[in-house]
Amino acid sequence: xxxxxxxxxxxxxxxxxxxxxxxxxxxxxxxxxxxxxxxxxxxxxxxxxxxxxxxxxxxxxxxxxxxxxxxxxxxxxxxxxxxxxxxxxxxxxxxxxxxxxxxxxxxxxxxxxxxxxxxxxxxxxxxxxxxxxxxxxxxxxxxxxxxxxxxxxxxxxxxxxxxxxxxxxxxxxxxxxxxxxxxxxxxxxxxxxxxxxxxxxxxxxxxxxxxxxxxxxxxxxxxxxxxxxxxxxxxxxxxxxxxxxxxxxxxxxxxxxxxxxxxxxxxxxxxxxxxxxxxxxxxxxxxxxxxxxxxxxxxxxxxxxxxxxxxxxxxxx
Amino acid sequence: xxxxxxxxxxxxxxxxxxxxxxxxxxxxxxxxxxxxxxxxxxxxxxxxxxxxxxxxxxxxxxxxxxxxxxxxxxxxxxxxxxxxxxxxxxxxxxxxxxxxxxxxxxxxxxxxxxxxxxxxxxxxxxxxxxxxxxxxxxxxxxxxxxxxxxxxxxxxxxxxxxxxxxxxxxxxxxxxxxxxxxxxxxxxxxxxxxxxxxxxxxxxxxxxxxxxxxxxxxxxxxxxxxxxxxxxxxxxxxxxxxxxxxxxxxxxxxxxxxxxxxxxxxxxxxxxxxxxxxxxxxxxxxxxxxxxxxxxxxxxxxxxxxxxxxxxxxxxxxxxxxxxxxxxxxxxxxxxxxxxxxxxxxxxxxxxxxxx
Numbered sequence: 001x002x003x004x005x006x007x008x009x010x011x012x013x014x015x016x017x018x019x020x021x022x023x024x025x026x027x028x029x030x031x032x033x034x035x036x037x038x039x040x041x042x043x044x045x046x047x048x049x050x051x052x053x054x055x056x057x058x059x060x061x062x063x064x065x066x067x068x069x070x071x072x073x074x075x076x077x078x079x080x081x082x083x084x085x086x087x088x089x090x091x092x093x094x095x096x097x098x099x100x101x102x103x104x105x106x107x108x109x110x111x112x113x114x115x116x117x118x119x120x121x122x123x124x125x126x127x128x129x130x131x132x133x134x135x136x137x138x139x140x141x142x143x144x145x146x147x148x149x150x151x152x153x154x155x156x157x158x159x160x161x162x163x164x165x166x167x168x169x170x171x172x173x174x175x176x177x178x179x180x181x182x183x184x185x186x187x188x189x190x191x192x193x194x195x196x197x198x199x200x201x202x203x204x205x206x207x208x209x210x211x212x213x214x215x216x217x218x219x220x221x222x223x224x225x226x227x228x229x230x231x232x233x234x235x236x237x238x239x240x241x242x243x244x245x246x247x248x249x250x251x252x253x254x255x256x257x258x259x260x261x262x263x264x265x266x267x268x269x270x271x272x273x274x275x276x277x278x279x280x281x282x283x284x285x286x287x288x289x290x291x292x293x294x295x296x297x298x299x300x301x302x303x304x305x306x307x308x309x310x311x312x313x314x315x316x317x
Numbered sequence: 318x319x320x321x322x323x324x325x326x327x328x329x330x331x332x333x334x335x336x337x338x339x340x341x342x343x344x345x346x347x348x349x350x351x352x353x354x355x356x357x358x359x360x361x362x363x364x365x366x367x368x369x370x371x372x373x374x375x376x377x378x379x380x381x382x383x384x385x386x387x388x389x390x391x392x393x394x395x396x397x398x399x400x401x402x403x404x405x406x407x408x409x410x411x412x413x414x415x416x417x418x419x420x421x422x423x424x425x426x427x428x429x430x431x432x433x434x435x436x437x438x439x440x441x442x443x444x445x446x447x448x449x450x451x452x453x454x455x456x457x458x459x460x461x462x463x464x465x466x467x468x469x470x471x472x473x474x475x476x477x478x479x480x481x482x483x484x485x486x487x488x489x490x491x492x493x494x495x496x497x498x499x500x501x502x503x504x505x506x507x508x509x510x511x512x513x514x515x516x517x518x519x520x521x522x523x524x525x526x527x528x529x530x531x532x533x534x535x536x537x538x539x540x541x542x543x544x545x546x547x548x549x550x551x552x553x554x555x556x557x558x559x560x561x562x563x564x565x566x567x568x569x570x571x572x573x574x575x576x577x578x579x580x581x582x583x584x585x586x587x588x589x590x591x592x593x594x595x596x597x598x599x600x601x602x603x604x605x606x607x608x609x610x611x612x613x614x615x616x617x618x619x620x621x622x623x624x625x626x627x628x629x630x631x632x633x634x635x636x637x638x639x640x641x642x643x644x645x646x647x648x649x650x651x652x653x654x655x656x657x658x659x660x661x662x663x664x665x666x667x668x669x670x671x672x673x
Contacts, residue, residue, distance in 0.1 A: 023565035024480050030472030031481065031489045034539070037532060038492055041503065044510035096406025104403055113407070115661075120414050122653050124593025126621040127646045130628060131417045134424075134639075177413045184410075208396035231498065238500020240596035241625060267502045271596050275603070282518070289506040293499065300498035304491060 042293070049287030052280055060280045062273065072288050077253045078263030079292070082168055082243065083236035085257065086175035090236075091229050094180050098187035103213060114188060121181035129245030132174040133166060137246065140173075141165030144258045155255060162260035164248065169257040171247040171265075175239055179232035186228035190221040223306055230303035234296045237267075244268035266292045332388055337397075340384065341377050348373030374405065418650075425647025428640040438606035438623075444637040448645050450608045451623035457612055458523050458602065458619060459592050462530035467584055469531075470538025477539070478546040479568055496536040504532040505597030512601070523609070523617035526602030530591045537590055541583025545576040578667030582660040589656035593649055595621035620649055 052060060057067040064071075097117060101110050141164065148161040198216040207215060249264030264272075270285050277285055352369040378401045386394035436447035473493070477486055508529035512520040549572050557567040573580075603616035604626050624645040631638040 017563050017565070019565045020563055023568070024476075027472045027476035027480055030469045031476040031485070033469055034473055034489060034496065034535065035492060037535070038496055040511070041499070041507040041532070044507055044514065045503070048506075048510040048513060093406045093409055096403045097410050100403045100407045104400060105407075116414070117410060119654070119657070120410070122589060122593075122657050123414075123417065124595070124621055124646075124649050124653060126593065126595040126624050127417070127421060127650060130624065130642060130646050131413075131420060133628070135416060135420050136413075177410075180410055208392055210396040210399040211392070213399075234498040234500075238498075238502065240500070240502045241621075245625065245628060267500055267596065270502055270506070271599055274600050278519075286506050286510060289503050293503045296498055296500055296503075297495060300495045303498075304494045308491070 042290075045286055045290040045293060049283055049290045052283035052287045055280055055283075060284050062277070062281045062284050068284065068287060071284070072266070072291060074251050074253045074263045075266045075269050075288060076291065076295075078168070078249070079237055079265040079267070079295075081255070081263065082172050082175060082247075082265055083233055085169065085172035086179060086236045087229060087233055089173065090176040090179050090183060090232060091225075093176075094183035094228075094232075095187055095225060097180070097184045098191055099213060099217070101184075101188050102191035103209070103217065114185075117181050117184050120177065121185070125178065125239060125241045126245070128174055128178055129242040132170060132242060132246035136174065137165035137170050139165075140170060144169070148258055156257050158256045158259070160260075161258050162248075164260070166246055166248040167258050167260065168247065168262045171243050171262075172257070174242045174246050175236045178239060178242060179235050182235050183228045183232040186231065187221065187225055190224035190228075191217055194220045223309075227303045227306040230299055230306070234300045234303065237299070238292065238296050240267040240271045244271045330389060331393075332385060336384070337381055340380050344376035344380055345370075345373040348376060377401070378405075421643065421646050421650055424640070424643035426644075428644035429647055433641070433644050437608050438618075439608070441606070442632055443634040446641065448618075448620060448623050448641065448648070450606070451618040451620045451645070452648070454523065454526075454602070454609065454617040455592060455620040457610070458527045458530060458598065458617065459588060461524065461527035461612060462534055462591060463584070463588055465527065465531040466534040466538055466587070470535045470587075471542050471580065473535075473539045474542035474546055475568060475572075477543050479564075479572070493536045493539045496532075497540065499532070501529075501533055501594050502596040502600065504529045505600035507532060508597065508601040521601065521603035521616050522614065523602055523612035526598045526617060526619065527612065529597035529601045530594060533594060533597065534587045534591050537587040538584060541586065542576075542580045545579030545583060546572060548579065549575045578663055582664040585656050585660035585663070589653045589660070592656070593621055593653055595619075595625050598622050599625065620645055624649065 053068055057063050058065075062071060101113050101117070105113055141162070144165060144167065145161050147157045148159040151157045152159050194217045198220070199212055202212040202216045203209075243265050244267075247262055247264065247268060248260060249268070250261045251264060252261060253263055254261055266288050270289055274282070274285055348369045349364075352365055352372070356364045378398065381401060382394050382398045385397045389397075432445060433447040434452065435449055436445065437450035438446045438448070439450075473489065477490060481489065508525045509521070511528065512522065512525040553571050553575060554567060557571045558564070562570070598619045599622050602619065602622075604622050605616040605618050607618075609615050609617050624642045627638040627642040627645070
C-alpha cells in the first residue's frame with residue numbers, strides 16, 4: 001500500500017543545481033563506501049592472514065607441529081557444534097515466545113512483553129559471559145553429574161563429567177539465550193503479519209487456536225522461521241566473549257558435551273590467544289578469522305536471500 | 318429450597334474458567350509438599366525450590382491435558398497442551414534474564430562506589446582501584462565511532478531512500494544486511510589489520526578500536542534511518558517539490574526534520590549495541606591499567622574489556638577482581654538500559670504522525 005507511491009512524480013530533465021549535485025554525490029559516496037568497507041574487510045584479512053598459510057608451519061608456535069588446517073579443524077568443528085546445539089534449544093523456544101507474544105498474550109501486554117525479550121538482546125556479551133561462568137555453570141553442574149550417571153549410555157552425555165560445569169553444553173545454553181531475542185524478534189514480526197482473514201476463516205470453521213496457528217500462521221511464517229534461524233546461526237557462530245569466558249576448551253574434536261575436554265571455537269580462540277600472540281601467530285589467528293568471516297558471510301547471504309525472495313512472492317505487503 | 322441449577326448447554330463438555338488455575342495451584346502444592354517431605358526425611362539437603370517448581374509445572378501440564386482429554390475431547394486437549402507449552406517457552410526465556418539481572422545487581426553493588434568511578438587501576442594489585450580509565454576509554458572510542466558512522470550511515474540511508482534506484486541500490490541494501498551479520502571479532506581483526514598495515518604490526522590504539530566499532534555500527538545506523546526515512550509521508554515530499562524546492566533542500570528541510578526523532582532513536586540504539594562490544598576492542602585497542610586520553614597513542618582500556626580482564630586475570634585477591642568485574646558489568650547494563658529507555662521515549666513521544 002505504501003510502497004506503490006514511493007517514487008517521486010515525473011522526473012523531467014530539470015536544471016542540475018550545484019547543491020543537488022553535491023548532496024546526491026555525497027550520498028552516493030557514502031553508499032559506495034559501505035561496499036568498499038566490506039571489500040576492505042575481506043582484503044585486509046587476506047593480506048594479513050595469507051603469510052600464515054604459506055609460511056613454514058614449524059615457525060608458527062600455535063600450530064604445535066601441525067599445519068594451519070589441523071589447527072583450525074577442531075576450532076571450526078567446535079564453532080559449528082556449539083552453534084548447532086544452541087539453535088536446537090533456541091529455535092523451538094523462540095517460535096514459542098513469538099507465538100505467545102503475537103497470538104496468546106493479552107493484547108495490552110504483548111508490546112511490553114516484546115520489550116522484555118528485546119532487553120535480553122541489549123545485555124552485553126561480556127555480562128552473559130560473567131553470568132554463564134559464575135552462575136549458570138556451578139548451578140547446572142549437578143544436573144550434568146546426574147545426566148552422566150544415569151544417561152551415560154547416550155553418546156553425547158558420556159562420562160567423565162566436568163567438575164566445573166564449564167562444558168560445551170553450558171556454552172551452548174548461553175549462546176541459545178543470546179540468539180533467542182534475534183530469532184524471536186523476526187518471527188514475531190512475521191506472525192503478526194499473517195493475513196487476519198486467514199486466521200478468522202480458520203476460527204470460523206471451528207478450529208481451535210492451535211489448529212488455526214497450524215493452518216494459517218505457521219505455513220505463512222515458515223520461510224521466515226528458516227531465515228530467522230539462519231540469522232541466529234550467524235550470530236551464534238560469531239559470538240566471542242561469552243564462549244571465551246564460559247567454555248574451558250582443551251582442543252580436540254569430541255561430540256561429548258558434558259566432559260571437561262571440549263573443542264574451542266574460532267572466535268573465542270582468537271580472543272583468548274590474540275593478546276599474547278606475536279609475529280606469524282597473529283597472522284595465523286587472522287587467517288582463522290578470515291575463515292569465520294567466510295562462513296558467516298555465506299550463511300547470512302543465504303538467510304537474506306530467503307527473506308528477499310519471500311518478500312517478492314508473499315501477498316501480505 | 319430445592320433449587321436445582323439449570324444445566325447450561327453451552328458449558329457442558331468444557332472446563333470452566335477457574336479449573337486450569339485450580340489444577341495449577343493443586344499441582345504446585347503437591348510438588349512442594351512432596352519435596353518438603355523429601356527434605357524432612359533427609360533425602361535432599363534443604364528444600365529444592367527449583368526442582369519443586371519444575372515438577373509442579375510438569376504435573377500441571379499432564380493433569381490439565383488429561384482432564385481436558387476426558388472432558389473436552391482430544392482436539393481441545395491438544396490446544397490446551399500447546400498453550401501451556403507456548404507460555405512455558407516465554408517463562409523459560411524470562412528465567413535467565415531475571416537470574417542475570419539479580420546476580421549482576423547483587424554482586425555488582427559490592428564495589429559500586431565512588432572509588433570505582435574516580436580511580437584507575439594503575440599500581441593496584443588487590444582491593445580498591447576503579448574503572449575510570451575504562452569509562453573514559455569507552456566514552457572516547459564510542460563517541461569517535463559514532464562520529465565516523467553516523468554521517469556515513471545517514472547519507473547512505475538518504476541515498477537508498479531518496480536517490481538510489483537500480484542495481485547499485487539493491488547491492489548496497491543487500492550488503493548492509495550482510496554486514497549486520499559480521500562477527501564483531503572479525504571487525505576487530507579488520508581494524509587491527511588496517512592499522513598494522515598503516516603503522517606497522519602490533520599497533521593497538523584507541524582509534525583502531527573506534528574504527529572496529531564503526532564497522533559494526535554503520536549497518537545498524539543505515540537500517541534504522543532507512544526505515545525512518547521511509548515512514549515520512551510522500552505527500553510532504555511532493556508538496557515541497559511542487560513548490561519548486563530543490564531536491565536537496567527538500568531532504569534537508571522537510572524529510573530529515575520529520576524523521577529526526579526516529580533517526581535519533583536508531584543512533585542511540587546503535588550506540589547501545591556497540592558500547593557493550595568486547596571482542597573487537599580487545600583485539601584492536603588492547604588493554605591497559607593506566608589512564609589514556611589520546612586516541613592515537615598507546616593502548617586504551619574500555620569498560621567491557623576491563624570486565625573481561627579482571628575476570629580472566631584474577632590476582633592474588635581474586636574476590637577484589639571479581640567484585641570489580643561485577644561492578645563493571647552493572648555499570649554497563651545500567652548504561653545500556655538507560656540508552657534503550659531514552660531511545661524508546663524519544664521514539665514514542667516525537668514520532669511523526671502517520672499522514673492520512
